[in-house]
Each structure stands twice: as structure tokens, then as C-alpha cells.
Amino acid sequence: MKICDLTQFYSPVSGGVRRYIEQKxxxxxxxxxxxxxxxxxxxxxxxxxxDSRVRTYTIASPLVSRTSRYRALTRLHLIEEVxxxxxxxxxxxxxxxxxxxxxxxxxxxxxxxxxxxxxxHFPESYMRTIxxxxxxxxxxxxxxxxxxxxxxxxxxxxxxxxxxxxxGRLLATWGVERLHTVxxxxxxxxxxxxxxxxxQTRARLGIPPDARLLLYVGxxxxxxxxxxxxxxxxxxxxxxxxxxxxxxxxxxxQRQSLVRLQEATGAVHWMPYCTDPxxxxxxxxxxxxxxxxxxxxxxxxxxxxxxxxxxxxVGIRGSYMDRIIFSDQEFWAAENSPEALADAIESKFTLDLxxxxxxxxxxxxxxxxxxxVFSRIFEIYSGVxxxxxx
Numbered sequence: 001m002k003i004c005d006l007t008q009f010y011s012p013v014s015g016g017v018r019r020y021i022e023q024k025x026x027x028x029x030x031x032x033x034x035x036x037x038x039x040x041x042x043x044x045x046x047x048x049x050x051d052s053r054v055r056t057y058t059i060a061s062p063l064v065s066r067t068s069r070y071r072a073l074t075r076l077h078l079i080e081e082v083x084x085x086x087x088x089x090x091x092x093x094x095x096x097x098x099x100x101x102x103x104x105x106x107x108x109x110x111x112x113x114x115x116x117x118x119x120x121h122f123p124e125s126y127m128r129t130i131x132x133x134x135x136x137x138x139x140x141x142x143x144x145x146x147x148x149x150x151x152x153x154x155x156x157x158x159x160x161x162x163x164x165x166x167x168g169r170l171l172a173t174w175g176v177e178r179l180h181t182v183x184x185x186x187x188x189x190x191x192x193x194x195x196x197x198x199x200q201t202r203a204r205l206g207i208p209p210d211a212r213l214l215l216y217v218g219x220x221x222x223x224x225x226x227x228x229x230x231x232x233x234x235x236x237x238x239x240x241x242x243x244x245x246x247x248x249x250x251x252x253x254q255r256q257s258l259v260r261l262q263e264a265t266g267a268v269h270w271m272p273y274c275t276d277p278x279x280x281x282x283x284x285x286x287x288x289x290x291x292x293x294x295x296x297x298x299x300x301x302x303x304x305x306x307x308x309x310x311x312x313x314v315g316i317r318g319s320y321m322d323r324i325i326f327s328d329q330e331f332w333a334a335e336n337s338p339e340a341l342a343d344a345i346e347s348k349f350t351l352d353l354x355x356x357x358x359x360x361x362x363x364x365x366x367x368x369x370x371x372x373v374f375s376r377i378f379e380i381y382s383g384v385x386x387x388x389x390x
Contacts, residue, residue, distance in 0.1 A: 001382070009094055009095045020119075023374075025039070067255060076102045091112055118171065123146035186365065188308065193308075208245065219251070228293045232291075237267060290306035307360040307363075313360075
């Protein structure tokens with residue numbers, strides 16, 4: 001079987017979607033000698049690389065963000081050229097915009113089944129923006145438009161993967177059909193606890209060995225709610241100057257806010273997006289606590305990786321991420337405010353974080369290995385291909 005992943009949610013410094021696609025390639029190489037993987041993504045130039053098993057095609061696309069390095073894939077005719085050349089058995093669309101509609105159209109024209117992956121609950125971010133600047137009528141109109149759009153697009157696929165049962169139930173009420181709940185995963189051989197590299201990693205990053213180190217990994221963007229995290233850290237610093245340090249790995253439009261926090265506290269450390277899984281695992285292990293301020297997550301891959309590495313997570317209760325948290329959420333923030341998050345962080349340190357982290361690691365690594373995830377996804381692929389009516 002030849003599988004094609006097509007998405008514009010992909011950049012040199014992007015996180016979850018890119019990791020999902022790369023791990024799929026790794027699984028295919030290790031466990032599926034009968035399969036090939038074709039990847040079509042935006043890039044700085046048009047070209048291709050790879051071998052007989054895994055091939056990546058980049059299509060020159062304009063930047064939409066210099067920090068996140070995301071690009072808008074607008075040369076849609078080049079997508080069709082690659083699909084005509086490769087003739088995959090199935091196409092998976094990984095974003096909800098113009099590229100998804102092109103995948104649907106090309107699939108129909110070439111008689112190739114197309115499935116979708118609902119990686120991002122994008123209507124939620126629109127609703128928050130509309131609610132902030134406009135009234136209830138505008139929110140109601142936007143909600144109706146979003147529901148119609150989601151229903152029209154995702155019902156055009158043979159099926160849709162959703163990374164959360166609760167999100168799947170919500171989409172079903174919107175009228176989306178043929179939904180499959182699938183999890184994301186973690187590399188259980190890389191994200192492991194117990195490796196004695198904590199002190200070396202902290203020294204290399206310039207972090208005091210006795211500091212309570214808080215970690216954030218991901219894009220610094222409004223939809224990631226990082227401004228709440230930064231404000232919460234300012235509160236912690238005001239309460240206990242120098243006791244807490246914050247390490248952020250990633251970049252985005254809120255980077256300047258982090259620089260200002262760094263100048264104000266002298267206890268903030270920054271590093272760009274980490275592409276090396278071994279280095280990322282070492283960073284997770286160096287932290288005392290991973291802080292995930294997101295309230296719009298469809299899964300929360302970095303939270304899973306942190307727990308697999310033995311580092312507990314704290315955040316704001318009520319997101320789709322709650323179901324993958326394997327340590328006590330009693331002290332998590334009950335509301336989305338800096339004060340509540342700061343209190344939650346302080347309360348978390350009253351627990352035995354080391355013991356809780358080891359327990360969470362065992363569950364995360366046991367239940368969410370990539371091999372288990374892709375075994376199920378490939379079974380669904382086979383069923384879609386076998387039942388596709390040309």
C-alpha cells in the first residue's frame with residue numbers, strides 16, 4: 001500500500017503534525033515492508049527527497065509567519081502533479097483549508113480514497129476571537145458558519161480521524177459522519193525516565209541546579225495561551241524571587257513577550273524548537289514540572305511526551321487533553337487565569353513529583369506507543385481502500 005500525507009501544517013519548527021508524520025514514516029520503515037510513504041508539504045523551494053520507501057515533496061510556498069515558519073500552500077496544481085506521478089492508494093489530509101479541498105477534488109479525479117485527520121479544533125479559536133471583539137449575534141453567526149463548513153468538508157472524506165473521544169462526540173453533533181477516534185503516541189524507546197542527565201542538561205542550558213524548573217514546549221502563539229503562562233510566572237517570581245525558573249522551547253508571535261519577561265525576572269531561559277528527539281527527552285527530564293497552559297488542545301502530544309519522560313504536567317482543567325494526564329489533577333487550575341495557574345503550580349510542588357512522574361511514565365509509555373497507534377490506523381487504511389467504490 002502507498003500512503004500519501006498531504007498538509008500545510010508543517011514547518012522546520014512545527015510540532016505535533018510534523019511529529020505524527022515523521023513517526024508514521026519510522027513505523028512504516030520498521031514494521032510495514034509492504035508500504036510506501038509519500039509526503040507533500042510546503043517549503044522554501046519545490047523539490048523532492050527520499051528513497052523507494054519514503055519520499056517527501058516540497059512545494060515552494062509563501063511564509064505566513066517568520067517565527068513559526070508556516071507556509072500557505074497555494075500552488076495547488078503542483079499537488080495534483082505529484083499525486084498523478086505517485087498514484088497513492090490512499091491520501092490523508094492533515095489540515096482544514098484549501099489544501100484539504102484540493103485533496104478531495106484530486107481524489108475524486110484520480111479515483112483515490114481520501115481521509116482526513118482533525119488535528120486542530122480551529123473553530124474554537126475563531127469563536128474566542130469573535131467573542132472578544134463582537135457581540136453574541138456575531139458569535140452565533142460564526143458558530144453556524146463553522147459547523148456548516150466542518151460538516152461539508154469532513155463529510156467529503158471517506159472517514160475522519162479525531163484524537164479525542166469528546167471531540168469526536170462534538171463533531172458528531174455537528175453532523176460529521178464516519179468518525180474514528182485515534183490517539184497520538186510517544187516513542188517509548190526515547191522518552192524514558194531515570195536517565196541521570198538532569199544536572200548536565202541544566203548546566204548546559206545555564207539553569208541553576210537548585211531552581212524549581214518549569215518547562216513549556218511548543219509554539220508561542222495566542223491560541224496556545226502562553227500569555228497566561230507568562231503572567232503566571234511573573235506572579236510566581238513576585239512571590240518568591242529566584243525560586244522558580246522558566247524554560248521555553250519553541251518560537252512564535254509571542255516571543256517578544258517572553259523577552260520582556262526574561263528582562264524583568266532574570267529567571268527565564270529560551271531555546272528554539274528542538275528537532276532532536278533525544279535532546280527533547282533530556283529537556284523534559286531536566287524539568288521539575290511541565291506547564292501546559294493550552295485550553296484548545298485536541299490531544300496534547302507534548303504533555304504525553306513529558307509524562308513518558310517522568311516529568312509531571314500541570315495546566316488548566318477542562319480541555320480535551322485531560323484524558324491523557326496520568327497524575328493527580330486535583331491541583332490543576334480550575335479557571336483560565338494567571339492567578340489560578342500560578343496557584344496550581346505552587347500547589348503541585350507539595351506532592352512527591354518524582355514518584356508521581358514515574359507512575360505517569362509507566363502509564364503513558366504503556367498505553368500510547370506509536371506502534372499501537374499506527375497499527376490501528378493502518379487497519380483503517382486497509383478497510384477504506386478495500387471498500388472504496390471507484
